[in-house]
Amino acid sequence: MAKLEAFERPELGEKSYRHRLESGLDVVVIPRPGFKKTFATFATRYGSIDNHFRVPGSDLEMKVPDGIAHFLEHKMFEKQDGGDVFDDFARLGASSNAYTDYTSTTFLFSTTSEVSANLEVLLDFVQRPYFTEDNVEKEKGIIEQEIRMYLDMPGDRLHSNLMRALYHYHPARIDIAGTVESIRAITPDDLYRCHNTFYHPGNMLVLVIGDVDPQAVADQVVHNQQNKQFLRQGDIVRIYPPEPEVVKERRVEQPMPVAAPLFMMGYKDHAAGMTGPAWLRHEIVLGLMWSMLLGRSSALFTDLYQAGLINDRFSARYSGTDTFGFSNLGGETPDPKRLEAVLTERLAQEPLTEEALERLKKREMGDFLGLFQNPEDLAYAFNHFYFRGIDLYSYVDVVASVRLRDIEEARARHLVEDSRALSLIVPAQSAPGA
Amino acid sequence: MTSGGYTEDGFVGEFQNGIGWYCYPTPRFKTITLHAFWINELTPQDAAKGALLPHVLRRGTRRWPSLVAIERELEELYGASFRAEVGKVADKQLLSMHLEVINGRFLPGHPDTLRQALDFLSEVSSDPHLGPDGFDPGIVQQEKILLKRQIQALINDKGQYAMSRLVEILADGRRFGLRKLGTIADVENITGSELLDYYQSVKTTLPSLLFVVGDVDPSRIEDYVHKQWQGFRQPLTPIIPFVPRHDGQEVIERQAVRQGKVNMGFGTGISAADPQYPALMMYAGVLGGFPHSKLFVNVREKHSLAYYAFARLDAPLALMVIGAGIEFDDYSAVRRIIDQQLEAMQAGAISAEEMAFTLKAFCNDILSEEDSPSQIVGRQLEHVLVGNGMTGRRLMQALERVTISDIQAVAEKIRLDTVHFLTADGEGQGEAQDG
Incomplete structure (x- = not known):
């Protein structure tokens, strides 16, 4: 049995549990007694600003196209057999989604039935990349429409323009989804390299919120991970350019x-x-x-x-x-x-x-x-x-x-x-x- | 993996003499949610007044005569969130006040936050800050300006704008096509004394409802409503469902946009109270409710023509809308793919998997509603407004019984009324400094 650490705040009526796996992966459960829905996320500390880094265990420095973290998030839903992860969740009655921000990528499902089967799907698809020239090319059309939708949203432009005015060099100035031009340059190799680096269990967290048994959740994650091989990975070195104190444009x-x-x-x-x-x-x-x-x-x-x-x-x-x-x-x-x-x-x-x-x-x-x-x-x-x-x-x-x-x-x-x-x-x- | 069973929660309450209260007691939530409604007919005469009134009431009461005083009171109430706003369901305009407070059980000293919340609601809804001439003319003027700007700002959100244009065109002058905020000219013309008269009639004649969700004793809500809202109000009038008047007309509108929005409006002839409604839900779900649905799979996944593509129901109105955000030049291709999916529905070309996924997805949605106070209130409100219809387990069971031939029977009733396409205005497509 996985050993659980408990964190409690009785006056708030709150208690949560954590287990850390050998690979560095953390599992956290926040019980919600009486809730019908279970909500689970599998998140990596990898977002749109992580576009320049040293690959762990080597001296190789990588610079990757803008918007690749978000592109990778989209591509994870495609499976080797041509199927689609949305269908795996739909079969089990869950709805699934994902989002990318400046510093993290989060995959999630929400379900009122078959929690453990859904958790298995979540743990597996996020750790099983499958990218080909064809399926990467196809996604470019979809993401281009997503980017164009944002270009028509004044509130989104307002924020994006502010970030470009504030920052000279820091990648926070780049739109999370990248640009129509930058995503065209993305290749399957880039995607694999980013996945290998940032989707390592030591950089990730599984979180389950719902009316669930914390021990059973932790045990299931441990068991699921036993069947997978992960190379020990050194620290990821993220490289950010020095940023002046003054803004780029007033x-x-x-x-x-x-x-x-x-x-x-x-x-x-x-x-x-x-x-x-x-x-x-x-x-x-x-x-x-x-x-x-x-x-x-x-x-x-x-x-x-x-x-x-x-x-x-x-x-x-x-x-x-x-x-x-x-x-x-x-x-x-x-x-x-x-x-x-x-x-x-x-x-x-x-x-x-x-x-x-x-x-x-x-x-x-x-x-x-x-x-x-x-x-x-x-x-x-x-x-x-x-x-x-x-x-x-x-x-x-x-x-x-x-x-x-x-x-x-x-x-x-x-x-x-x-x-x-x-x-x-x-x-x-x-x-x-x- | 569920630990322990749960009891089926539900509303207790009643609607009599135009006055209703519904309480959903449950220990699941850390907050108590209160949502009060006045329900009016959406009319050209009253829409703007209905939109303005909540904003003016929110500006001050006898006890807390300024915005600052009200805001400080809410902050003292551990950051209670409060909205006074206007909504719309089909041809009804809903004036509402929404208040969510932390249950005192989780706060230092265990204050009775339900009592404080009910007092707050009474104060803002029944005891406004009035001067010798009624509402403060300065405040009315400020709120009129802000409301006019809000009406103008509808064009900022292209998705919402395109959808509201479609509904306007479909309605062809019928009341459900009116905007919930009224028009700029109508707002302009409202005088302080008209607004006060309107407020008095709202308070004393419109059907009034209070919904409460949280760990509360329903009798406290019942007592409150009996004391607060005495006498009689008008009864609720039935919603008039949408009946198509156009035969697939195409309306093209041009603006400086970077993405085209196609929205199609269909009459279904089946409202939420209809026995065929579960079959209509399955129809819309298989067609475009989820990521496994025909529209998403074909428009987005197979042809990469859109980021989003959906079909969704306006249940009280018996209206279905299909929408997608697309490249301008792909309009004909997208229309063709959508038509193919509609034909497939009619032909009953629906796999066992599509049926099973859709049923499970709806069951997941229906059960998940129970974890969100605002969805619990929304569902019950719609139930009261429609005057019938299934919810919860009964609805899930009915969905389970729907067959492909039931869906085909629904498909026979679906009539395309109008296609609205918002597209680029030719000159530079709004190309600006972004890069």
Whole structure:
């Protein structure tokens, strides 16, 4: 029997279990008593920014085409017998999917029956690549349509353009799916090389959330892996170019058929590069800072809203990984110039109070608890933290420990003019109704 | 691998004299979800007012007279999430308030968050911040501007825009084609006193419903509704299903887009309350509900012509829509492949595997709904609005009994009404600085 480590937070009504295999693969189970659905993910710490790396055990440096992590995610669903993994899950009554972001790729299924058979399918297909010239070529047409769909989404362009303005060299500036041109260069060899490197069990996590027996899940994963051969692999060395503190461009603008301008301002984070508890604290402090400055209960949000400069979908947040981080704030506005002027003037000066901090900590706490009844969100958060060496439950303790001084310091460090850029989508002349 | 059995959960409650409450008690969730609805006919006269009212009510109450005061109250309630908004089901406009709070059991000091949530709902729905002239004219003006911008912004989301254009064209003036937000001109014309009159009539005459999901005692919800909503409201009127008026007309619309969107609207003649409805579900599922379905397999997997291709039902309206995002030049090829799949459905060219996968996929969806408070509410609301129809285990059993000839019988009723194609406007296809 696989030996389980238990993690418990009785006051939250939460308990989870972990087993680490010899290969380095971790299995985590978060029981959800009474839930009808079981949600499982098999995730690798490999995303769109991992496009330059040293192959473990050799001196060979690889540079791979933009968008390859996402392309690889698509291609994993194809089987050697010509069949399709979606069908294997459909046969077992499950729905399956996958997604790729900057730093990870996640394969998942959701089922109300035959959990162990579905888990077997998940473990097998993610570890059994099959790429040919033909099947790689065929996928290019599908992904090209996916990319074109994003090109028509103003919110997506707004974000993508901001990333290219913030970063000179860091691959966060590249769209996760790559471009229509970059994906054309992808070959079966590239895909195999990336799979061998990044889909090694030591770089991966199996997570199961549902009304399941943790011991049975762990035992099944151990048994499944016994039948597979994995070469011992050294550490993966990911190579990122040095990134200057100043932004690449202060302002980028793109016309699209939209009704009113879309506005997104970003701050590049100089403090990025942390892992573990220090990084968690950094992320929570900046999150609370934005809630205090521009949350819906803030004076600044209210003033902007009442002046008609923003609507209720305006938001501000920080996102970070261990190699890059940024804040972005934005929404629709009739007057980007004035909005930018008010924001840059007031963000540095808004009073930060103890009263607001304590109130917003309560909200943080409620949001965190709410996660546990949504398996999809819980899995996303768990994987996100796990790959950065963070214990999810420590979140509540870190929130409780944040002091007003931390927020003041974070503001002084983070809101720096040289690291600020603005992305705008403006109504194209041909837009109807504009 | 399920540990221990579960009891079948369900709603308790009633709908009488135009007033309804439904409570779904379950220990599964860490939150308590409350969703209150006022249900109106979607009409040109009232649509804009119905869209504006929730935004104005949300701006202040007697006790919390400003947006900031309301937001602070919600933050004190451990980040309760609150939305006041407008929705649409067929020819009905739904004014709603949605509140989700953490169950006090998991919070320090174990506060009674259900009581706080019910008080909050009462306050925002029945005790708005009013001045000598009714609603604050400044607030009404601000919210009118924001609503007009929201109406204009519909063109930003091409998928949603193309779909709403299709529905408008299908409706051909019938009420289900009206937009839930109303029109810019109608918003413009609303005066503060009209809005106040409208609010009074909403509060006292429209059918009112409250749904609650979580670890709560249903009698508390029953008591609350009896106290809060006294008297009578209008009864719910039946939804008028969609009957096609066009014979496969093609409408082509041009914009600066990078991908074409083809959307096709079909009359099914079968609404959710119809005994043939389970067969219609199987029809739409086999055709385009899932990754194993004919449209996905043929349009995407075999011919690489699209990233997405689906068929989906608007059950209350007896409408089916097929949609795909495609290359502009592939329009004819995609239409041909879609037509072939429709013919295959009619001919009963459906494998045992397609039937089995589709049945299992629906069962998975139906059971999974039980784990999501918002889906639980959505399903029950639709059930109440349609006035009948199967849900849960009964629906699963009915789906299991559907045969290929039942599906063919459905196929005979499916009528193409309109094809809408959103395509590039010839000049540069919106080519911009991206690269």
